[in-house]
Amino acid sequence: MQTTNRFSICNKFVLFLLLFICYKVGYSQEKPRLAIFSGPTATIQNSYPLITSNKAREENELPLLTSSEGEKMPFDRLYYQRIAAPVTVYVEMFTAHPLESDVKELYGAPDGYVGKDRKFRKTRRDPSDKPVLKVELKPEDGLYPLPYMAVQTNGKPWDATSAYPGSPFSESRQTFYPNASRIFEEIERAGGNIYGMADFDFYRPAPAGGYTKGLAAEERTDNGEGDIPPETLGKDFFTYGPYGASQNRMQLAKATNMVQRVMESGDYDGSIWLEGSPSIENTSYWMGLLIDSEAPLVFNAAQRMRGLVSADGDQNIIDGIHFITSGVWADEKGVSRIGSVMIQDQIIFSSREVQKGDARPGGYVITGGYGGIIGSMGYGPKLTFLPLRKHTHLSEVNFNRIPESVPGITVSNEGSLSNAEVAVKDENGDLIPESMPMVTIYKSARWKTEDDGSDDPASEVDILARIQDNLSKYPLAGFVGEGMAPYGSMISPMDAALELAALHGYPVLKAARGNADGFMDTNPDNLFIEGHNTTSTKGRVLLMACILRFGTYPPAKDPSNPTPEELDAIKEKIKLYQEVFHTH
Structure with missing residues (x-):
């Protein structure tokens, strides 16, 4: 009898251990996977031009960046970049916030001090020595905001208009990203916390930026097989501005084919499409009609390019991820009950009724006189109305019909x-x-x-x-x-x-x-x-x-x-x- 009890207890323990392991493994696999599609002429995937910093200009004896009054710019614009080797940095304490020093007594001891001679020491030798924290930055840490130090081959600095727009496209630099993977990395680095919410795969059905020299397979950051051959503006990627190239009906068919194949694979819990703010209103409706998917389709745009003060695109993307992972779009069977939506400025629009009214955050309006806004992203996604129109898997004109x-x-x-x-x-x-x-x-x-x-x-x-x-x-x-x-x-x-x-x-x-x-x-x-x-x-x-x-x-x-x-x-x-x- 005792042996039976011991066996029973042992079995229970093993069962508990197995359940715990399954739970942990299952938990790690429960994170949703989203498909991220790069669409054409996308301000949300456009960046402010890379401009040679004054730090580099001073080192190269080049004309400095000045204000409209002719004064030297007090600070360099910073761009996310990767360091190539570990470097030790001494950070002055109490400079992360103006009121940190107001409660110095709450902080632990510094790692050391830096004197007027700019040397680091473990102990303070003079009252003017600054308390510092010692940080080792490593390449594997990811992106860091740093001054832009590059110059042109002729030794001149890069300005906002250098070789742009006066030169041929082949002699200019692109400002549009070829896919959204780098954008998501920057969002995470800036505190977006999106990698903890979902896993992401990146696709280029009709991107705004292209690899004019091609790209080796091992260097790809998007989902695809083999090398990317040299790409042509207006055929493989589509921009606006001085080198504008508009997408056409044929490209819409190719993009639709890709989105349908990706979404019918069953590998994704939802998708986000990124496109230019004037045209996304029609693409979102088209995809909502054509794509036969029970998962949600989210569309995001931006009115201001990346790198500008109050750029709105990143928050729209974060809201799109929150919307999909929240599950508010699902019915009791886990199937999308709203089809395709456009999420802008914390508003959830039905793709049939959304329309760009002005080139500013908050510039989207609704059409049709009734409905159109079906929810809000404020303090978490909330739906207030459900559209009655047929969409995605219910559409009479979807891909498979x-x-x-x-x-x-x-x-x-x-x-x-x-x-x-x-x-x-x-x-x-x-x-x-x-x-x-x-x-x-x-x-x-x-x-x-x-x-x-x-x-x-x-x-x-x-x-x-x-x-x-x-x-x-x-x-x-x-x-x-x-x-x-x-x-x-x-x-x-x-x-x-x-x-x-x-x-x-x-x-x-x-x-x-x-x-x-x-x-x-x-x-x-x-x-x-x-x-x-x-x-x-x-x-x-x-x-x-x-x-x-x-x-x-x-x-x-x-x-x-x-x-x-x-x-x-x-x-x-x-x-x-x-x-x-x-x-x-």
């Missing part, structure tokens, strides 16, 4: 129009960049026409030219007409021209001007999709997604003289689009 091919518009040798299947996904199931729909926006205004109020479309030469260009280049295309609020009504010639576009088989969306603060009535008898309360820019994004999902309309063989049957066929196809615009 897009078919391999859809009907597009083709022109016969005789000039008649018909539908022909257009492949929109390749053999790997990825979006084909060249098949991305061409959707253009046209804005109507009163007091515009020169005629007597005729509805003849002939005066709308830009719309007519776009129809013809689409017929020759883009089998998948569409139009957005922005009219008066809240009706979306346009002047008669524009209505007639856009109706002609619909008869050619191109989907046409009507949207209200401005922030669309009202709901547009749906008219089943016309040839237009009514945008509900979406803006023209957001509507364009959704229309592109719808064309990838449903294709174009069946065109009239003679768009100038459609038959009743042809009109009915177009209206029937419009119902598919209209339902999506009512629910997304």
Whole structure:
């Protein structure tokens, strides 16, 4: 009996030990893993130019940095850099805060003293000797803020405008980071405490900075295989400023493919996308429509570049991490109930309604008149409203609901129009960049026409030219007409021209001007999709997604003289689009 008890106690101890080990191992593995995507023209990944410090200028007998009054700058700007070898530094005590010395009696003894001769001694020899703490800085410690000591090959100092913007891009320095890994390291160094919240992998679907000389595989800080070949501005990375290069529709397809593959891998508990402040409002909506993911998608931007006083990007990133790791976005099954959000200035915006109103912190506004702000990051993430719109894994136009091919518009040798299947996904199931729909926006205004109020479309030469260009280049295309609020009504010639576009088989969306603060009535008898309360820019994004999902309309063989049957066929196809615009 005693043996049995001892055996039982031993078993319990072993079981307890195993559970404890499992708990510790499990605990170390519970930290969420986030995918961090670098998007184009991203101020949040841009930095103030590296400027040669006065310390270096004095050593090299170069002109000093001065104020606007011509006075020498009193302090050097510091940049995070890495030291190459250990160095001992003596830090003067009571200089970390102005009131440290007010309570000297609470502090332990110094490591020694530095006299007027700048030598360190263990004991004080003179009342003027300064108490110091001895610190050994090591390369493995990470980044330290230090003066910038580099000069150009010609011996001149680097200034904010040196070889920028007057020289060719190949002779200038980039200010945009190639991915966000360095930014996260700097945030952690500055006290962000983000490494304790999650693990991070970095991806470059459409970055703002690029490796023009390429990069060896072993030097990569992003997720990817093999060497990075030499990258080209405007093809592989996209900046603004004097060397501006805008991203295109084809690059959007490539970026969408990467985000979808990463998020469907099941390796990530959420993602953060970083992009330029004017364009992120549309990318966030697009990804929220296309990416079939049950994890949250967060989008961050910045109004001020890194290195400026009150730069806002780092806090937005920290808030995005807090939001994902908090789990407030999840339903009882752990599935995202809000889809994609943009987090700026401690506000959680629905990606459908967010819009940049001004280039300042707090400059984002909501559109659509109702909702848009769904929570706050103040004192921890809190949701106050849940959007009813379909998104991500619920979206009717998400990645996995897009078919391999859809009907597009083709022109016969005789000039008649018909539908022909257009492949929109390749053999790997990825979006084909060249098949991305061409959707253009046209804005109507009163007091515009020169005629007597005729509805003849002939005066709308830009719309007519776009129809013809689409017929020759883009089998998948569409139009957005922005009219008066809240009706979306346009002047008669524009209505007639856009109706002609619909008869050619191109989907046409009507949207209200401005922030669309009202709901547009749906008219089943016309040839237009009514945008509900979406803006023209957001509507364009959704229309592109719808064309990838449903294709174009069946065109009239003679768009100038459609038959009743042809009109009915177009209206029937419009119902598919209209339902999506009512629910997304």
